[in-house]
Amino acid sequence: SQPLAPSPVEAPLRDLTWGQINFLHTTDTHGWHAGHLQEPSYSADWGDYMSFSTRMREKAEANGQDLLVIDTGDRIEGNGLYDASDPKGKYTFDIIKQQHIDLICTGNHELYKRNSSENEYNINVPNFSSSYLASNLDIMHPETGEQIPLAPRFKKFTTRKQGIRITAFGFIYDFTGNENNTVVQPVEDTVKETWFQEAIWDREVDLFLVIGHVPVRSPEFLELYQAIRKVQWDTPIQFFGGHTHIRDYKKYDAKSFALESGRFMETIGFQSIDGLSTSTKTVQTSAAPKFSRTYIDNNMFSFHRHTQLNATTFPTEHGQNVSKEIRAAREHLQLDTTYGCAEQNLWMFRAEYPSNSSIFTWLEQRVLPDVIADKNRMNKSRLAMVNTGGIRFDIFKGPFTRDSTYIVSPFTSGFRYVKDVPYDKASKLLTILNNNGEVIQNMEPSLQSWMLAPVEQRSSSAHVFTQKVTVPPNEDLQRPLLSEHDLTPGYTTKDDAGSDGDDTLHAPIASYRVPNVIQSQIDPPLQSGDPETIDVVYIDFIQPWVLLAFQFLDLDYSIDDTAVYMEGETLTTLLAKWVTANWKDNC
Numbered sequence: 001s002q003p004l005a006p007s008p009v010e011a012p013l014r015d016l017t018w019g020q021i022n023f024l025h026t027t028d029t030h031g032w033h034a035g036h037l038q039e040p041s042y043s044a045d046w047g048d049y050m051s052f053s054t055r056m057r058e059k060a061e062a063n064g065q066d067l068l069v070i071d072t073g074d075r076i077e078g079n080g081l082y083d084a085s086d087p088k089g090k091y092t093f094d095i096i097k098q099q100h101i102d103l104i105c106t107g108n109h110e111l112y113k114r115n116s117s118e119n120e121y122n123i124n125v126p127n128f129s130s131s132y133l134a135s136n137l138d139i140m141h142p143e144t145g146e147q148i149p150l151a152p153r154f155k156k157f158t159t160r161k162q163g164i165r166i167t168a169f170g171f172i173y174d175f176t177g178n179e180n181n182t183v184v185q186p187v188e189d190t191v192k193e194t195w196f197q198e199a200i201w202d203r204e205v206d207l208f209l210v211i212g213h214v215p216v217r218s219p220e221f222l223e224l225y226q227a228i229r230k231v232q233w234d235t236p237i238q239f240f241g242g243h244t245h246i247r248d249y250k251k252y253d254a255k256s257f258a259l260e261s262g263r264f265m266e267t268i269g270f271q272s273i274d275g276l277s278t279s280t281k282t283v284q285t286s287a288a289p290k291f292s293r294t295y296i297d298n299n300m301f302s303f304h305r306h307t308q309l310n311a312t313t314f315p316t317e318h319g320q321n322v323s324k325e326i327r328a329a330r331e332h333l334q335l336d337t338t339y340g341c342a343e344q345n346l347w348m349f350r351a352e353y354p355s356n357s358s359i360f361t362w363l364e365q366r367v368l369p370d371v372i373a374d375k376n377r378m379n380k381s382r383l384a385m386v387n388t389g390g391i392r393f394d395i396f397k398g399p400f401t402r403d404s405t406y407i408v409s410p411f412t413s414g415f416r417y418v419k420d421v422p423y424d425k426a427s428k429l430l431t432i433l434n435n436n437g438e439v440i441q442n443m444e445p446s447l448q449s450w451m452l453a454p455v456e457q458r459s460s461s462a463h464v465f466t467q468k469v470t471v472p473p474n475e476d477l478q479r480p481l482l483s484e485h486d487l488t489p490g491y492t493t494k495d496d497a498g499s500d501g502d503d504t505l506h507a508p509i510a511s512y513r514v515p516n517v518i519q520s521q522i523d524p525p526l527q528s529g530d531p532e533t534i535d536v537v538y539i540d541f542i543q544p545w546v547l548l549a550f551q552f553l554d555l556d557y558s559i560d561d562t563a564v565y566m567e568g569e570t571l572t573t574l575l576a577k578w579v580t581a582n583w584k585d586n587c
């Protein structure tokens, strides 16, 4: 039977500030719709969230206020509930669609593969028909091949209770790693489109609502802010962003704010706005509305507190049914099948790299040397490279299950290699891919600028593959009332509105930067010293950059010089095999 979600630790909570209009926001859920079974702070599931949004809407409407539910993409890839089924998403589309969502858009993960984007077009868009927006995203129609908008470009509507006239848009950042059956229009081009200009010129608007799979601090949201402000100098603008997996809040001006609500169903973002004009009420333009944000830990303790309900009065039947559906799906997928017993916690960001607590050190020093072994190249030394962004979550001491495998490594990436590369050059690859070191100096200027740019902003031919570094949860400026040792570790977010955004007071968690890529050198037994030549093995996702890095080293390899390494294996399958072989004692 499935482990019961751990009951959340009771902790001091900050109350919400309600307004005329209130929003609940999820982003980058990445299949975590069953919640976090090993982390009490985030143990609510999508069914619980459905009950929460229903009760919050009831509470708002009882006070004559409105409540809208928003999701900004990356709903797939990152948890067994999505990744373990065949076809992927067999259960999650039906689960997600049962939540009433008022505005929804697409993330980059929905665009990496043809079937993912076609699932959006064929399943999610119809499921959320009037709520799905695609302001800068087209798809090649799955049957006709014609290029069409994935969903409507924008939407004008008036809220039920307050009569607030809203124009809403749904964007994705200038993503270039999408499969060629979709087209992402750069935001700077979208703002020049006639339809966009006509939509923002409308004077009968009390609030512009821009949702997007876009970081709140990004050239794309700045572009949209400036374009709207150019023609509507004082109409309030509310942004909802995502993609960088952090809690953040950006102030563009006194009447324009942007909220980003974390990742993996750890956070339910809450935003309220009070003092807006409506279809029946005009407010003084000099008076700025009051914006208020809260990051809600996704657990039942928070949900009960914010709805002022309890274990008896809070649940809705629909929400409880979806929770049952989630448990049944997990059972069917056998996600709690244990592969082994993790000897210790292994952290992505909470531990320095390298260190014995770093998941990346574990991968580099223990796993890759054991598993990167193609039967046809066993007598050859090899460099094995994996992007840190391919590892998606921490490992907790205790049962490592089928679900854990997909949580840590959800992608279908296999390995490829270039054989017999001169070692003196191959040994410089890692430095180039990690954008540091003296190697860059002797490159031609154009390539230097590419390398010296932060990986996040590199040229479009190399979309970001780096591991986003979460904004280190800074120390709370106002020390919590309780001493830290009374508080459980968790988010302590500092943003443009200060450091009181988290609904739950936590002790801070350290966060460290990690490189783009890690590497192991694996030599055949009895080999002494470095080889003349070496096989360069890498996870296939980073092939574009590996080939570019070879060019920096004056090695003119092309895709024709690459080949599959360990046919049929992926990082996910290799990880499962290693755990089964090395962590097999009972937990």
Ligand SMILES: Nc1nc2c(ncn2[C@@H]2O[C@H](COP(=O)(O)O)[C@@H](O)[C@H]2O)c(=O)[nH]1
Pocket: 028, 074, 108, 109, 112, 243, 244, 245, 387, 388, 389, 390, 391, 411, 412, 413, 464, 465, 466, 467, 468, 539, 541
């Ligand atoms: N090894 C692989 N890494 C991948 C793959 N697809 C994506 N990624 C990594 O995810 C981030 C983007 O994630 P997001 O949730 O922040 O949008 C990307 O930069 C890569 O690091 C893959 O197939 N294999």
Ligand SMILES: [Zn+2]
Pocket: 028, 030, 074, 107, 243, 244, 245
């Ligand atoms: Zn994401």
Ligand SMILES: [Zn+2]
Pocket: 074, 107, 108, 109, 213, 242, 243, 244
């Ligand atoms: Zn993303």
